[in-house]
Amino acid sequence: MMIVFLLLPIIPTGFAAEGETYVVTAESTPMLADASDSGAFICNVYKGTVVQVTETRFGYGYVFRKSVSVGGWIKLDDLKKTDADYAEDNITGIEISLPDKLTYIVGEESFDKTGLVVSAVYANNDRIEITDYTLYLPVFDTIGAKTVTVHYKSFVSGRSFTSSFTVSVEKVPVKRLYAEGNPQTEFVEGQSVSLAGLAVRVQYLDGRTDRIFTWNEMKNNPDFTFTVDGKPLDGSALSLGEHTVTVGYLYPEHTVSYTVTAVEKQPAQLQILQLPYNTTFYSDTRKPNLNGLVLSLIYTNGDTATVGAADCEMIFNPETAVPGENEIVVRYKGVETTVLMEMIEPSLVGIELADSGRTVYMQGAIFDGTNTVVNGIYNSGNRAELSNWEVYSFDTSTCGEKTVELRYGDYSVTYTVYVTMTGYLNGDADLDGKITSGDARLILRYSVGLEALVGNALFAADRDANGAIDAGDARLTLRAAVGLDPIFVQNNNE
Numbered sequence: 001m002m003i004v005f006l007l008l009p010i011i012p013t014g015f016a017a018e019g020e021t022y023v024v025t026a027e028s029t030p031m032l033a034d035a036s037d038s039g040a041f042i043c044n045v046y047k048g049t050v051v052q053v054t055e056t057r058f059g060y061g062y063v064f065r066k067s068v069s070v071g072g073w074i075k076l077d078d079l080k081k082t083d084a085d086y087a088e089d090n091i092t093g094i095e096i097s098l099p100d101k102l103t104y105i106v107g108e109e110s111f112d113k114t115g116l117v118v119s120a121v122y123a124n125n126d127r128i129e130i131t132d133y134t135l136y137l138p139v140f141d142t143i144g145a146k147t148v149t150v151h152y153k154s155f156v157s158g159r160s161f162t163s164s165f166t167v168s169v170e171k172v173p174v175k176r177l178y179a180e181g182n183p184q185t186e187f188v189e190g191q192s193v194s195l196a197g198l199a200v201r202v203q204y205l206d207g208r209t210d211r212i213f214t215w216n217e218m219k220n221n222p223d224f225t226f227t228v229d230g231k232p233l234d235g236s237a238l239s240l241g242e243h244t245v246t247v248g249y250l251y252p253e254h255t256v257s258y259t260v261t262a263v264e265k266q267p268a269q270l271q272i273l274q275l276p277y278n279t280t281f282y283s284d285t286r287k288p289n290l291n292g293l294v295l296s297l298i299y300t301n302g303d304t305a306t307v308g309a310a311d312c313e314m315i316f317n318p319e320t321a322v323p324g325e326n327e328i329v330v331r332y333k334g335v336e337t338t339v340l341m342e343m344i345e346p347s348l349v350g351i352e353l354a355d356s357g358r359t360v361y362m363q364g365a366i367f368d369g370t371n372t373v374v375n376g377i378y379n380s381g382n383r384a385e386l387s388n389w390e391v392y393s394f395d396t397s398t399c400g401e402k403t404v405e406l407r408y409g410d411y412s413v414t415y416t417v418y419v420t421m422t423g424y425l426n427g428d429a430d431l432d433g434k435i436t437s438g439d440a441r442l443i444l445r446y447s448v449g450l451e452a453l454v455g456n457a458l459f460a461a462d463r464d465a466n467g468a469i470d471a472g473d474a475r476l477t478l479r480a481a482v483g484l485d486p487i488f489v490q491n492n493n494e
Helices: 001-007 438-445 454-458 471-481
Strands: 019-025 026-034 040-048 050-052 055-057 058-064 070-075 079-080 091-097 103-105 117-123 129-130 135-136 144-153 160-170 172-179 187-189 198-204 211-214 223-227 241-250 253-263 269-274 279-284 295-300 304-308 313-315 324-332 336-345 348-355 360-362 373-378 383-386 390-392 398-408 413-421
Touching: 040 070, 050 058, 070 211, 091 144, 091 160, 172 253, 269 304, 269 324, 269 336, 279 454, 295 324, 348 383, 348 398, 348 413, 373 398, 438 471
Parallel strands: 103 160, 187 253, 279 336, 360 413
Antiparallel strands: 019 050, 019 079, 026 040, 026 070, 055 058, 058 070, 091 117, 117 129, 135 144, 144 160, 172 198, 198 211, 223 241, 241 253, 269 295, 295 304, 313 324, 324 336, 348 373, 373 383, 390 398, 398 413
């Protein structure tokens, strides 16, 4: 936590609004991380929230909400001055004014909070409406009384308040069901029944307009049941012949049925309609890719079906693959065809620096590539470590940030090293050649006596080189670690 505070700007105080208590009067007002930047949005604070302004700037007041550990700037125009009686830690409970609608139709309607008002009750018995409460709603999938729970948590005291009320869920009596839409009625032996395209019209006894349910509305609705020949619809394969599909509606129990037929059809031949997107594969992966392959399955009765690569089985032994043309066997429903694909050698398309190794050098030192790792990138998607790369543009004759270029053939990669008189970077308290938040933490812990530093680590920890290691050094180190200050401080390293 101490590191975060070091990054906060020091802001002068003295405005009349500072230290006073306010209540939010707007329906919601944005909390910003920076009073001068309207785009620095943190969250919304809602009407009725009581806050204390600690600083003011540019027409904004700074508030900190302890219970959620969030601080930021809020427009003063959206606040109204109040007094300590309305501080959030004086809330004693919540009060509910019931919503307009308290009766719902099972499976058809969801909760409507129109008219619902939730107010915070204060110790002086005043009420202030709040909107940042949480509703816990029941599922309206069965009939009966349902409990709606309202929960509110005080942002200052952290205390929680809960209240609830009851709504009623009722069923609507049904007169009759009708099967409509365009459901599939003919299947192949061995397939399972699909109800895609089916629609059911429900006629009600109370005179309301009939309602039509599509398959997408019915399939996850517990009010409906689906059977094939009296057994639950579970994806089972159809036997040859006619079958009865029945849809039931549970409130009350009504059914509608229709007939489907499973016909005999046998696959006979596979024909290639479209070759794979890429008819080559690489010797270092030996993995042919059939993406893009489109086949036509021809049945004994002359019917055809389009088959994609994902539906097929590839019969291929990578151990027997040879450079050049290879026959790849593709199988679907016991029928096979072959696709000609060429195995080729991969080629280098680039290099990458997998590990830079040493990044801090003393003035006059020579390049140390002991831990430097350069990978070759191949068009097959593979990467492999290279050993014969060369070093260019390495110069330690003067201090400062230097660019090192590594080359392999026609490809190169660059990275930054730091040349110092001392061989370490100011702020690099753990002497690993990098400035990280871990260094800032180590410096801060040393400044309060929780860590010990010796040797070069002690000098490196003095980021501002003023002879003292304190929280200011930790702050400067953290800023460098997150890119707000340069890593290399030239005047301190020369």
